[in-house]
Amino acid sequence: MDFDYLPNPNHYVKFGLSDTYHTFYPGQMELRAVQPEFDESIDTSFVFSDRLYSHDAYVYLEDDIKFNDRFKANIGLHASLFRVGDKNYTSLQPRFSARYLIDENWSAKISYAEMQQNIHLLTNSNAGLPTDIWVPSTNQVKPQESSQIAAALTRTLEDGVYEISLEAYYKTMDNLITYKEGAFYELQRLARNHRDQWRRNLLWYGTFYKKKRENIWLDWLTLSWTNRRFDHINFGDWYSYKYDRRHDISVVLSHEFSEEFDVGITWVYGTGNAITFPQATYWSHEEDLNSGPGGGGPPGFNNDNNEIEYYGERNGTRMDAYHRLDLGANFHKEKKNGIRTWSVGVYNAYNRRNPYFVYLGTQRQNFGLDGGSIKM
Numbered sequence: 001m002d003f004d005y006l007p008n009p010n011h012y013v014k015f016g017l018s019d020t021y022h023t024f025y026p027g028q029m030e031l032r033a034v035q036p037e038f039d040e041s042i043d044t045s046f047v048f049s050d051r052l053y054s055h056d057a058y059v060y061l062e063d064d065i066k067f068n069d070r071f072k073a074n075i076g077l078h079a080s081l082f083r084v085g086d087k088n089y090t091s092l093q094p095r096f097s098a099r100y101l102i103d104e105n106w107s108a109k110i111s112y113a114e115m116q117q118n119i120h121l122l123t124n125s126n127a128g129l130p131t132d133i134w135v136p137s138t139n140q141v142k143p144q145e146s147s148q149i150a151a152a153l154t155r156t157l158e159d160g161v162y163e164i165s166l167e168a169y170y171k172t173m174d175n176l177i178t179y180k181e182g183a184f185y186e187l188q189r190l191a192r193n194h195r196d197q198w199r200r201n202l203l204w205y206g207t208f209y210k211k212k213r214e215n216i217w218l219d220w221l222t223l224s225w226t227n228r229r230f231d232h233i234n235f236g237d238w239y240s241y242k243y244d245r246r247h248d249i250s251v252v253l254s255h256e257f258s259e260e261f262d263v264g265i266t267w268v269y270g271t272g273n274a275i276t277f278p279q280a281t282y283w284s285h286e287e288d289l290n291s292g293p294g295g296g297g298p299p300g301f302n303n304d305n306n307e308i309e310y311y312g313e314r315n316g317t318r319m320d321a322y323h324r325l326d327l328g329a330n331f332h333k334e335k336k337n338g339i340r341t342w343s344v345g346v347y348n349a350y351n352r353r354n355p356y357f358v359y360l361g362t363q364r365q366n367f368g369l370d371g372g373s374i375k376m
Contacts, residue, residue: 012064019057022119024136054084054136056118062095073098082118087139091116109152117144120177123242135177142175178230222248234314240274242315247271260333266326272319278309278360279316309360319355324348 002016062076078093097111120141123132137143150169156162226244229236249269256262284306328345 010066013062014064015059015061017057017059019055022052022054022056022136024052024054024134052084052136052138054082054118057081057083070101071098078115080116080118082116082137082143084136085139089116089118089137089143091143091145105156107154109150109154111148111150113148115146115148117146120144122177122179124179141177144173144175146171146173148172176228178228178233180232224248237313239314239316242273242275244274244315245271247321260331262330262332264328264330266328267323269321269323272321272355274315275317275319275358276311276315277317277358279312280310281307282310284308319358322354324352324354325350 001018002014005013005015007013058078058080060076060078062074064072064074066072074095074097076095078095080089080091080093082089093114093116095111095113097109097113099107099109101107118137119134120137121132122135135141148169148171150167152165152167154163154165157164222245224245226241227238228241229238233239247269248271249267251267252264253266254262254264324347326345326347327349328343331342331344333340
């Protein structure tokens with residue numbers, strides 16, 4: 001329920017409350033496949049975590065205050081309660097924002113906010129299909145907390161036709177979660193046999209997240225850094241978050257040739273996701289009498305499970321950049337009861353094959369020793 005209250009033209013008060021009841025199925029996998037050539041189909045689910053139930057409630061109060069024609073501010077307080085099991089998490093989160101008109105063409109803004117998020121994004125940044133899942137806070141895993149301060153300076157040109165804005169914000173977050181080193185592979189292997197495995201493979205204590213962003217807007221041009229650090233991940237060093245997008249560019253052009261016809265062109269570019277990917281592979285030193293000539297590896301090495309992958313630092317590899325070009329045209333015609341519009345568009349006009357996931361493949365090549373071979 002949300003309410004608005006206007007005691008006078010200089011105050012716009014909003015307040016309200018909410019409660020959401022959640023049922024979580026963390027770790028549930030559904031598999032559906034059809035094999036027409038064999039006239040077979042597979043439709044099954046694997047559940048390796050108990051259901052979790054929670055109440056997510058909050059109340060808030062804010063006042064949009066107009067001090068004069070140049071200065072206005074918004075001051076508010078958000079109180080939340082998250083109950084899961086027999087555990088209650090409460091917080092008070094102040095928010096503040098202000099805008100000041102320096103003159104007719106210049107304006108300045110500043111804001112500060114504290115927030116609590118009770119649902120965590122548990123993301124896998126290793127090779128293979130993305131497997132991001134949302135999991136709740138629990139008796140052991142605290143809600144995420146953040147503090148953010150932001151500032152902006154804006155200049156309008158040509159009586160408001162053009163706008164240039166320089167913006168920056170600094171944000172810290174605590175109580176984040178991630179998989180332990182190597183835990184995702186263990187999850188894949190044990191998913192069908194071990195319940196609540198996702199809980200045992202979390203690192204949540206002492207976490208700290210730091211994000212710095214500097215924006216230069218020419219259409220939309222963004223330069224940002226998103227880094228994370230855990231005590232027992234990546235030897236305690238900072239590393240790039242999976243969705244750290246260093247460069248983010250959007251160019252939108254539109255032109256109206258007449259009241260009946262207009263066109264639009266959009267081009268977007270973004271730095272590829274950061275992933276953890278093998279940097280090298282090498283042979284193990286387990287000897288096997290069956291190796292050598294005719295076997296799968298060099299003489300003296302085991303044919304089974306004899307490759308070891310070296311991954312390097314967490315999220316140390318970048319996927320290829322994402323970019324595409326979209327085209328669109330609109331044809332308008334005034335009708336008796338309104339305006340009819342036909343829209344024609346082309347998505348990804350130059351057919352860019354943007355990567356969705358990557359995987360490590362192997363290829364056999366001649367080894368050159370007694371007819372043996374090696375996988376590369």
